[in-house]
Amino acid sequence: MDKRKRRILSFDGGGLRGLITVEVLARISEKLGGEAWLGEAELYAGTSTGGLVALALASGKDLARLRELYTKAGPGIFDRRTPRYFFSVHRLLRAGYANAALKAELDDLFGTRSFEGLGRNALIVSFALDPRARHRSWAPKIFQNYPGPGRDHGPIVDIALATSAAPTYLPSWRGYIDGGVCANDPSMCALAQVLDRKRISDEGDGLDDIRLASFGTGERPMALRKEGRRSKALEWGALGWNLKLLRLLSDGPLGIVDYQCDRVLGKSRYLRVQPELPCDIELDDAKALPRMGEIVAAIPDATIQAWADWIAKDWL
Numbered sequence: 583m584d585k586r587k588r589r590i591l592s593f594d595g596g597g598l599r600g601l602i603t604v605e606v607l608a609r610i611s612e613k614l615g616g617e618a619w620l621g622e623a624e625l626y627a628g629t630s631t632g633g634l635v636a637l638a639l640a641s642g643k644d645l646a647r648l649r650e651l652y653t654k655a656g657p658g659i660f661d662r663r664t665p666r667y668f669f670s671v672h673r674l675l676r677a678g679y680a681n682a683a684l685k686a687e688l689d690d691l692f693g694t695r696s697f698e699g700l701g702r703n704a705l706i707v708s709f710a711l712d713p714r715a716r717h718r719s720w721a722p723k724i725f726q727n728y729p730g731p732g733r734d735h736g737p738i739v740d741i742a743l744a745t746s747a748a749p750t751y752l753p754s755w756r757g758y759i760d761g762g763v764c765a766n767d768p769s770m771c772a773l774a775q776v777l778d779r780k781r782i783s784d785e786g787d788g789l790d791d792i793r794l795a796s797f798g799t800g801e802r803p804m805a806l807r808k809e810g811r812r813s814k815a816l817e818w819g820a821l822g823w824n825l826k827l828l829r830l831l832s833d834g835p836l837g838i839v840d841y842q843c844d845r846v847l848g849k850s851r852y853l854r855v856q857p858e859l860p861c862d863i864e865l866d867d868a869k870a871l872p873r874m875g876e877i878v879a880a881i882p883d884a885t886i887q888a889w890a891d892w893i894a895k896d897w898l
Contacts, residue, residue: 585791590770591631592795593627593631594767594798597866598670598868598874607797624776638743651691658683659872673751677752678752679751685743694744697736698718704726705768706744708720709759725745736748767798773846796855798836803860855889
């Protein structure tokens with residue numbers, strides 16, 4: 583293992599589809615002979631459900647514990663049988679779910695541990711709505727715990743709830759909502775953090791030593807079909823676009839971040855792992871959890887091996 587390398591693990595948002603990330607990590611770990619490689623990162627970055635994965639790995643949790651968070655706790659967190667979900671009219675009138683069940687699971691996962699006392703570097707993306715949180719305008723909020731100026735403090739649970747408060751799905755948390763509205767793939771945020779000139783030495787520590795592995799929650803087959811025999815411009819108003827805008831905000835920028843990281847780092851220093859989904863899976867669809875495991879199991883062994891080989895050769 584090259585001690586000069588500055589290793590980053592980055593995890594996208596995607597609700598319960600975070601299970602796809604966990605299962606991919608598990609299959610890669612099988613090829614690498616165990617999960618030890620997951621403890622070699624300098625920085626764990628995440629947005630929304632990816633923030634939960636990043637915080638869990640940074641706090642030393644194994645993949646089995648993370649799998650439980652989705653398979654056992656997920657159906658209770660996103661329970662469509664509750665009166666709240668029914669009276670939300672599928673999230674048109676209010677958030678479809680309370681965040682009490684999620685908070686209870688996060689309390690069990692992290693206890694009272696503090697973000698600054700995590701022991702490993704983490705970067706978690708959220709979005710601040712409360713003008714008291716940052717100046718007098720809403721803006722992205724990057725929680726990071728590198729020692730020194732700008733370090734964020736507070737319970738891990740609060741930061742986990744702040745990054746995962748997806749609009750229309752869960753209520754905001756203490757003035758914050760899901761970071762997916764600004765950076766559903768936090769890879770560029772992580773890269774910028776590691777390259778922060780206030781923290782790197784004059785001798786180097788630049789791009790040559792950085793290795794970034796970025797994990798998505800599955801590429802959804804999304805398209806807006808043309809209507810009628812002739813191509814028509816979409817003239818939808820607020821009602822027509824409605825929840826589609828949330829998908830655009832979360833999924834649209836993913837390709838931009840991938841392009842940027844690929845051009846800045848190149849193939850030998852950057853890996854993007856984004857399985858293709860055979861069907862659309864909503865981020866709150868607990869019934870699809872078994873299907874997610876099947877999707878990852880169906881990824882060709884050669885593809886998993888290629889990802890593992892890159893990690894062994896280039897990341898480690």
